[in-house]
Amino acid sequence: PIYGVNLPQHFILGYVNEFDWMPLLKFNDASSLLDGSGSEIMFYINPFNKGIIFNKDNIIQFLQQLKIEPNGEYFKTCSNKDILLRILRNLETSYAAENNTSKLELVSQLVAILFSNKEA
DSSP: OEEOOOOOOOEEEEEESSOOSSSHHHOOGGGGGTTTTTTOOOEEEETTTEEEEEOOHHHHHHHTTTTTTOOOOGGGGGOHHHHHHHHHHHHHHHHHHOOOOOHHHHHEEEEEEEETTTTT
């Protein structure tokens, strides 16, 4: 299965060899938003560059180019909640740049809801 990986300034995917069916069994359970995070990754996929495959060393090089210290979290899968928060934050930035205050307010409310539910 493929999971999200939360790199700074770039969202990528990671292939995990083992699969846990439990998140599928509790599809409607809010705690399933956290499932899948922290798994060991066999290889990485860049969905924004034709699905090119790369490894941990390539991520280290990318981080060095950005002058960012490698962090163990950058090499692990992230939760569904992390992905949602990242998408919503990107939308906040876009709407703020466009001065679209009505959409910015709606997205900010969604972010607040996700942050307020720390268990999910």
